[in-house]
Amino acid sequence: MEYIKDLLLPLKNSFFSNRSSKIIPAMRNIPTFTLPHTGDKIPAVAFGSGSKHRLRKWSDPKLSKDTVDETIVRIIMDALKAGFNHLDTAESYLTRIEIGEALKRSGVDRSKLWITDKYNQGWILDDGQVLRSGSPSGPYESLKKGLKMMGLKYVDLFLIHGPYFNPQTCDITLEEAWKQMERIQKEGLARNIGVSNFNASRLRKLYEIADVKPQVDQVEYHLYEQEPDLIEFCKDHDIFVEAYTPLTPMFASKVGENRPLNPIIDKLCHKYHVEPNQLLLRWVYQSGVLPITTSSKLSRMTETFKIFDFELEKTDFDLLQKVGKSFHYRHYFRNIFENDH
Numbered sequence: 001m002e003y004i005k006d007l008l009l010p011l012k013n014s015f016f017s018n019r020s021s022k023i024i025p026a027m028r029n030i031p032t033f034t035l036p037h038t039g040d041k042i043p044a045v046a047f048g049s050g051s052k053h054r055l056r057k058w059s060d061p062k063l064s065k066d067t068v069d070e071t072i073v074r075i076i077m078d079a080l081k082a083g084f085n086h087l088d089t090a091e092s093y094l095t096r097i098e099i100g101e102a103l104k105r106s107g108v109d110r111s112k113l114w115i116t117d118k119y120n121q122g123w124i125l126d127d128g129q130v131l132r133s134g135s136p137s138g139p140y141e142s143l144k145k146g147l148k149m150m151g152l153k154y155v156d157l158f159l160i161h162g163p164y165f166n167p168q169t170c171d172i173t174l175e176e177a178w179k180q181m182e183r184i185q186k187e188g189l190a191r192n193i194g195v196s197n198f199n200a201s202r203l204r205k206l207y208e209i210a211d212v213k214p215q216v217d218q219v220e221y222h223l224y225e226q227e228p229d230l231i232e233f234c235k236d237h238d239i240f241v242e243a244y245t246p247l248t249p250m251f252a253s254k255v256g257e258n259r260p261l262n263p264i265i266d267k268l269c270h271k272y273h274v275e276p277n278q279l280l281l282r283w284v285y286q287s288g289v290l291p292i293t294t295s296s297k298l299s300r301m302t303e304t305f306k307i308f309d310f311e312l313e314k315t316d317f318d319l320l321q322k323v324g325k326s327f328h329y330r331h332y333f334r335n336i337f338e339n340d341h
């Protein structure tokens, strides 16, 4: 009889999923950062629907941008339940549809959420592989599709996902794309606009052609990739920085390799009674940068918020920063950040 239960369970789940899954998010007092130009208050930690969730969708031939993956919907609903009020998605993740499902099923008040989405302009990966844009005519087309998939009237922040504008990847130039981004903001489809994966020299070029300046740059940032030039440029030009892959120092050691921060992380976790993920996220937050993290486990999602309950003493913050700088590790886009200046 066991096998009959296996056959019926998915049917049961899909039958009830649209009717009985309203959730009550954990009540949390999540701090905000203020965006320099619009003054909007952005919740200070985000839950990502890319990385492992993107890979899940990309690697399963049965899943496409138009198929709802129940596992990802469950994960996003768990994140909302845990109290996340800031979700990060992108056209290239193929997870907009799950975000839309999770928002619809959970019944969470839209006005209490911050949603970030990104235009897929096409990619040249570190191994040279070229991927074409998801929306050949540009960000306007991309966001219109995204809003429909997510069942939203607007997003809080819309980003150009990367600086790969050339005939191999897409049909428009960066200048044309930015004009469309300005129109998107003017029409109220996105309250704020910005970019991702732009290094300082690319930001400078964009800055010169932009009438509406980018509000945000979302980049890889953690103790082993501190990006001092970029951070300084952003500070001087009122561009707010968001950090993806903030937990990288936890994964930068292979078996047998002892990275310089390992003993310090152990010691400070003991001192502050926190876990390594909380220490690393706290360091990012305390440096004035917004961490975007993710997990597939509700318990880890819930633990994230402890980062707002403790403060690193200045000497500990500085020690982490100094020792982190003694070793360099970048996970994504070496072709932009290490070879192109």
Ligand SMILES: NC(=O)C1=CN([C@@H]2O[C@H](COP(=O)(O)OP(=O)(O)OC[C@H]3O[C@@H](n4cnc5c(N)ncnc54)[C@H](OP(=O)(O)O)[C@@H]3O)[C@@H](O)[C@H]2O)C=CC1
Residues within 6 Å of the ligand: 047, 048, 049, 050, 051, 052, 088, 089, 161, 196, 197, 218, 219, 243, 244, 245, 246, 247, 248, 275, 277, 292, 293, 294, 295, 296, 297, 300, 332
């Ligand atoms: N703009 C861009 O180009 C990019 C944007 N992003 C965005 O940033 C988001 C976050 O990126 P990501 O690299 O996943 O971020 P993180 O550095 O937060 O890493 C998350 C990973 O760490 C694991 N993890 C979480 N907590 C713990 C723990 N306590 N112990 C051990 N492992 C743990 C999770 O696995 P588990 O599920 O097992 O908990 C998950 O696989 C993405 O989802 C995406 O939205 C990411 C990359 C590029």
Ligand SMILES: O=C1Nc2ccccc2C1=O
Residues within 6 Å of the ligand: 050, 051, 054, 090, 123
């Ligand atoms: O989460 C992400 N994983 C990625 C891999 C390649 C390009 C972009 C991304 C993301 O934004």
